[in-house]
Amino acid sequence: MPRHEVVSPIPGVFYRRPDPNSPEYVKPGQTVTADDPVGLVEVMKSFHPVPAGVAGAVVDFVAEGDSVVDAGQVLVILEVEG
Amino acid sequence: MPIEVHKPGLSTTLQDAGRNGYYDVGIPPSGALDQYALTAANHLVGNPPHAAALECVYMGPELSFTEPATIAVTGAELSPRVNGEARPLWESFPVAAGDVLDFEFVKAGARAYVAVAGGIDGPVMLGSRSTYGLGGLGRPLAAGDLLPIGPGSSTTAGRVIPESLRPVLSKEVEVRVVMGLYDHVLAPQGRADFLDTTWTLTPVADRVGFRYKGSELELIKRTPPFGAGQDPSNIVDAPYPIGSIQVPGGIEPIVLHRDAVSGGGYMMIATVISGDLDVVAQSAPNTRTRFVEVSLDEAMAARRDYRQRSQRLADLFT
Known part of the structure; x- marks a missing residue:
């Protein structure tokens, strides 16, 4: 099955949870639609959700939560549906 | 109203040489953070060196043009696309009425400057068109904004800044x-x-x-x-x-x-x-x-x- 890499559109801090007290947006094995957020990137005091971009299943997180990522860096790998 | 904002980008602001002379009363100069890139973009499209241009940080906007224009993008390696087709950085190029300009991911640097022949004719506030959002002098672009363009020639497409005059962007x-x-x-x-x-x-x-x-x-x-x-x-x-x-x-x-x-x-x-x-x-x-x-x-x-x-x-x- 084809794989899709979800990349960060901006540099910043990557978060897997909407806030520290909430569960992670998605976990490996979970299925997502194209619009589902897989994480947040914070830069310049604002938070930007990163949508999955395609429907599929989460294979793995490449970027660690709470780490600084570059624009274009792969965050999550999805297995594309169908 | 020749430019329509479809997506604003992360924080895209209008910037020029800045608002000098008011820092003593607490109003900072603002203006393009990378003044050299602003100047270069303006020269490419035949504008005065400090005409107002768009400063795009980390992520570019998506814009459409309702009239033909000549534009140039300098500064960060935030490569422009017209209707999905790649266009060069540090070179001026034409856009036609109806064309959509957007950008790839930033590959190096942080801030790109988009100059349009004629300059972006935002309101002049205390002698400058620069946005100072914290002070309520303008605000970042929002979807649906219409950006007026000043009168300018569209005959400068194809101008190129040579490599030797482009900054080296490094981590x-x-x-x-x-x-x-x-x-x-x-x-x-x-x-x-x-x-x-x-x-x-x-x-x-x-x-x-x-x-x-x-x-x-x-x-x-x-x-x-x-x-x-x-x-x-x-x-x-x-x-x-x-x-x-x-x-x-x-x-x-x-x-x-x-x-x-x-x-x-x-x-x-x-x-x-x-x-x-x-x-x-x-x-x-x-x-x-x-x-x-x-x-x-x-x-x-x-x-x-x-x-x-x-x-x-x-x-x-x-």
Whole structure:
């Protein structure tokens, strides 16, 4: 099955949870639609959700939560549906 | 209304040479953080060097044109696309009515400048079209905004800035500083550590200031002077130059940039020379940065070099 890499559109801090007290947006094995957020990137005091971009299943997180990522860096790998 | 904003990008603002002359009453200069890139973009489209252009940080906007125009993108490696087809950076190119301009991911640098022949004719506020969002002078672009363009010629497409006049964007930079005025608050070891540390730019970096982390600087033991706060890095309030570096608590130096507050009570241990403010402007989070001490004479010489380089841009197309 084809794989899709979800990349960060901006540099910043990557978060897997909407806030520290909430569960992670998605976990490996979970299925997502194209619009589902897989994480947040914070830069310049604002938070930007990163949508999955395609429907599929989460294979793995490449970027660690709470780490600084570059624009274009792969965050999550999805297995594309169908 | 020739330009329509479909998507605003992360924080896209109109910027020109800035609003000089009001810092004494608390209004910072604003203007393009990378003035060289602004100037280059304007020369490419035949504008006066400091006409207003769009400053796009980290992520570009999506715009459409209702009239033909000539545009150019400089600064960060934020490659433009017209109707999905790649266009070059540091070159002017035409767009037709109905064309959609958007951008790829930023590959290097932090801020790109989009100039349009005729300039973007935003409102002039205190002598400048620059956005100073914190002060309510303009705001970042929003979806649905319509951007008027000034009268301009569309005959400059195909102009190119040669490689030799394009800055080298790197994730490892050196930024020259003149030490002072409050570096005496640093202990000798703190002063040495400031200059010896390879600092990393944090994501806390915007038009106001750029915050770095790397080490903790040792300060001298002293009783804070009357009127200063209790933190050892506090001083009696003083004006903050653009480019000044304050280190609250001796940790995480902050380089103030063109939207900075005009004064406050943190020691400023050094000031980035004017010629290197563009280097700071193009730093994205994680950029490894060394602060290199230069004398005031060396800083003045660097400023002359910077101005000559800007003049060479102007000379390219006259």
